[in-house]
Every structure is written in structure tokens, then in C-alpha cells.
Amino acid sequence: MFKKRNTFIVNIIILFVACSTADALSLLRVTCDDSSQGAEIYINGxxxxxxxxxxxxxxxxxxxxxxxxxxxxxERVFEKNIHLYDRSPERVEVQLSSSKLTAKAKKAKASESLAKAKAGDIKEMKNISKYYKEGMGVTQSSKKAEFWSNKAIESIAQNKRKKEEKIAKEVLMKAEAGGILAMDKISKLYLVGTGIRQDVSASQKWKDKASSARALEKHRAEVKTATEILISAQAGDISSMKKIASFYQSGTGVEQSGAKSQEWYTKAEAATHKEDEKIKKEEKRKELSELSFFGQTKALTKEIQGSNDSPSPFIMTVAITPYIAVAISDTVQAPFVTTQKMKLKDELNTRASRFINPDSMITKAYNKKLGIQNIQNQKLVSAR
Structure with a gap:
């Protein structure tokens, strides 16, 4: 520190001596930290x-x-404008910037950017505009900076128009091929003039086409559904009969017809009634089959007859006693069982009167047969 101060004093003395024989000078002391050691110093270039x-x-x-x-x-650079006064020392501390391009490198980069901008590169148009504005690698020019900025904006707009035109062309082709969504889209494009010349009438035309195509598509789907349901109804499905009746009533998928609608509703009702009767009749038959005259007695008798051994009188007495009791029980219950069977048969017999034509030969023959069976059953009850 002492040595540096002495050096400074010596320099001041030399400066004053020089001033006595020449024009007045000022001393500029340039200092720097370790990272700035060796930096080249330029005064006015x-x-x-x-x-x-x-x-x-x-x-x-x-x-x-x-x-x-x-x-x-x-390179790393430090620049500063300084004013020196007569015979007055001045000190400047060098603080270098971070690394940046040299003047030569800036010029080369600006030249490359300009060439790409002229070839249509929008990004480089923006860059060269910035370079002209800042004077980086080129002579500073606000006019040229504005030119390339506008050129970039115009190129962006032009590219956008080309893209929109391409999309509109593709959409129009799909619409002409029958695409409903494409019809909707091209209608909107014509309305606002995006990618295609604005045309309100063309927009409405495609809107109407889309509506018609959508209605036709819906009708075809309804016809297909109605056809499938009709086939199922003709095969006897009651649910399908009701559906096709409603379709004929509303004209959904078929030609509207009140007569056919009523016809299928009637068929559905008749089929439903027939199905109900069938179920009830089956239930009665099942109940009737479960009843048997002297069922327990017959089973026990068969069991005894099936034995090959000759049991003793005592064993026979013991064995027969339960059978006798069962037989008596069956005898007591026989009138009730018979009555129950006759009642069930009567219920089945009365169903003949529900035929569509009760006076037909088939109905009369059926009633006659049931009448004979009833007489036989009554005789059997009387005999017991």
C-alpha cells in the first residue's frame, strides 16, 4: 500500500514537472480487480x-x-464517458461486463440474420429489426428496423391466411362428400369469410344442406329400428307389438297409420290376454296334478305287495294298522279331494266359453266332452 502511494506521488510530481514545460495535463488512474487484469484500455478509440x-x-x-x-x-467490456479537469487527477475502476459478442461477431451474426430474413424466415425478420434498432452488427437505422418489423407482421398474417385457405378447402371437400359436420363448419366459414371468400347465401345453403342431411340420417335410423321391431312383433313378441303400434301412431320409421296402430294395439292386447290365460291354466293343471285320490293308501299298499316275505299275523296286524288308518283317512278326505278336482276342472271347462266363437263346432265338442267327464265324476262321488 505504501509502495503504491509512493508511486502515485512520483507520478504526480512528474506530471507537474511536465506541466511546467508543456500544456496542462490531468492524470487518469485506471484500476481493476483480479478478473479485469490485463484488459486493453482505449481512450477515444x-x-x-x-x-x-x-x-x-x-x-x-x-x-x-x-x-x-x-x-x-x-469479449468482456467496460465503457464510460469521463470529464478530466486541468491538473486534477481522476480515478476509474474497471468493472467488466459478462461475456458478449465482439464487434466482428456481431457483424457476422447480423449479416447471417439479414440473409435469412430476406429468404422469408419470420424469426430472423424480428431479429434483424432489433439489430437495426440497436445498431448491433449493422449501422443503426430506425427506418430499417420498422421495415423488417412490418415485414414480419405481414408474413405472419400471410401464413395464417394460407393455413386458413387450406383448412377451408379441405372442409369444403368433406362437405361436398356428404359430411354433416363439415357442412356445418363450411357454413360458418362462408359466413365470416375465414379461408374463403365471404358469402352469406352460400353459408345459408350449406346450413340448409346440413339440416336436410341430418334429418335424412335420423329418418334412416328410425326406419331401421322400426323394421327390426316389426319383424319381432310379427314373430309374436308382445313388447314389440306395442312399440310398432306407437310407431304407426306417430309415423316414426313407418308411414303414419291410425288403423295399423290400432290393429297392433289390438293384437298386443289379445296376445297379452292369451298369455295370461295360458299361465292361469297351467297353474290350475299343476294344482290338479298334485291332488290324487287315495294317494297315500295306494303307496302303502304297493309297498306291502312288493315284499316277497310272508310276515307273521302279528307283524301283519302291526304293519296293516297304519295302512288302515291311512285308508280311512283317504276315505274321509275323498269327497273333499274329489270336490276340489271337480272345482278345478270346472274352472278349466269354463274357459271354453271364452273362445272367440262359442258357437263353433270345436267349442261345442269341447263342452260336450267336459260334460261327460263331469257326469262320470259325479257318479264316482255318489258311489263312494
């Missing part, structure tokens, strides 16, 4: 050595610049 350094200069304004090379295309 004239090289003055490396940092650190004491420089005697004439009083007045100067442009100070310190540069430290990083590589062929990059």
Missing part, C-alpha cells in the same frame, strides 16, 4: 495499454473503454 495503468491526458471529455478477450467471438 486509441489504445493506451493494459489495466491497471496511470495515464496523463489533456483536460476535457474522453470516452473510456476497457476490453478483455474471452475467445474469438466473445
Amino acid at each position: 486509441v489504445h493506451k495499454g493494459e489495466c491497471p495503468r496511470d495515464i496523463g491526458l489533456k483536460a476535457g471529455g474522453i470516452k473510456f473503454r476497457a476490453v478483455l478477450k474471452v475467445d474469438a467471438d466473445h
